[in-house]
Amino acid sequence: MDLISDQGLRVDGRRAGELRRIRCKLGVYDQPDGSAYLEQGHTKVLAAVYGPHQIRGSRTKALQDSVVINCQYSMATFSTGERKKRPRGDRRSTEMTMLLKQAVSAVIKAELYPRSQIDVFLEVLQADGGNYCACVNAATLALIDAGIPLREYVVACTASLANGKVPLVDISHLEETMGGPNLTVAALPLSGQIAVMEMSQRFHIDHLEEVTQLALQGCRDIYKILDKAVKEHLLETGDFFPQLESN
């Protein structure tokens, strides 16, 4: 089975540059300071943000000039086809945690909260490819919901290469297992900066540029969707935004 058919359709019927459907909701829980739920195709993620608050645990961790960002990536045991033994603590989720922290640190205005801590918790409820991307996007929404000052949105997207020539955006789990390479990019879509870049499997160096550009285009597309959701949420919650009402 090919990743892309002669008619230019992918396994799940999308075109090469088409994203999966994204649905999201801000403020799903009362307990955390900010929370969000995000669906990207069949991938479903919950994010919760606590803080900024006093440093938990040993005070020696506190930084004098910036905030300590604590991330936790966890996958529900029922999220994958084969039941997972434990939700976190393995190498892959430790790596995910590190990359998440890197992405989130790139946008949080850390200098505003010295000697404090911000916690970002992410739970993957269903894993169907692009877990990291869904997590970053959900974390951005949750941080906005918590009212933490951000430089701009941080948005992540994956890209792949089909048959060694056609770049694909937003890879599903099936496409991943079918052997397509997987390039993940977390970017700041307005300034075009790249916060995290990671890839697995392999493709030729000559394609790197176009695959990355497609992933960045994906990031910009996702940004539009997230931004719309945020604005709608603000209207719903009743905060007065004159410039939004005029739109």
Added chain:
Amino acid sequence: MKELIVSTCEKNFIRQAVSQGKRLDGRKFDDLRKLDIKYGLEWGSCVTTLGSTKVVAQVSCDVQVPKTSRPNEGLLFINVELSGMASVHFESGKINDAEVKINRILEKCFRESKCIDLEALCIVAEEKVWNVRVDLNILNYEGNVVGCCSIAALAALAHFRHPDVTSTGEGIIIHSEAERDAIPLTIHHYPVAVSFALFDQGKHIIHDPTALEEHVSDVQLVVCVNSYRELCGLYLEGSSIKTVDLVVRCSSQAAKIAKRLVDYVRDTLQEDQNVRNSNMQVPGLVSCVNEDSLFALSQERLIIKLTDRELQEKIKELTTETEEKLDVEMKDCSNEDMKIVSTGPSSAELVSNLDVKVGLGDKNAWMVDEGGDYSSESENSEVELVQEVSRHEKVIQLELSGDSEEEEVTVLKPENLEQRDLSQKLPKKKKSGKK
């Protein structure tokens, strides 16, 4: 994990040097430190040294039940051990982020890029497969550990052989090497991790950074490439970068470096194979430890190095500045300011009467023994001290790094200098007296 602490002056110094196109160890930006791979007696063991970064790799295998999702594929497991031995700021026992990072990069580099034919490691589908395990122990952490680990892992995997197996229908027989030759792994392509440190928003790209350079740089980028210019992994760390172009440039540079590295690995493997084929004694890992040299365990105190060209320029600068004064000074010290002191039977020493400057050590008070037992003896012997110096050798000390404790001392032979002597800053002139 405790952080490696670097002082602000040190940071600024390195940044400034990099912005002037210089590195502390005198390398160019795309130079690799000295790479050395030594293979052990057993299959699949090697020690890889990159500068002073040192990694031991050992590949082993056992028979296991395959994963249910891939019943006809063998297993490849990579384990990186970053203990307290590697560097002071690692605590052993705890899993630290650096270890996980290196481990994941290598897993992507070797397992997810499918460089090893795992289907060839299947013995009985759904029941028995070979589980190949690569253990990497980092002995010394001095930058570009990922690169060194990947070379070590690649060399060890390419060197490794697993025992032959026959299936009898009911069970399997694992043959020892005496019965049947062991089988090497099938490797489709040779990937290597190449790491870069980026300074000044990517204006300066440094290859093979040392621990200090890694720590000071803004962005660290690891690119895994094989010799066919295929990208097998990418890892970006540090602050965010402005353009994709930077990554593209780094990876095409990495491709060139990777090709060179893979060729080197292949050469060393071939050499090892030749030694084994010719029935010679395989040196093994003992050879890289037991060096019959006085300096086997010596370490360079100073990591700052100047290239030859820079050194020559510096000398020229110093000599031209002070040439006029030199003649006078030389005259001064050549005659009456020296005296010869007998230090024992048939030996004498030329001692300067001039004040020895602080920091270079005073004259050796232990050896000067005027009016001692020896002097009376020397009168009796046939040796007569003649006030003539037949050969003089000038030892010139060049002070390049100010008056810090770690000063670089360059000893120049007289012929290099074309009879030009150096400044008043260099008061230590030794003349060897000959009777």
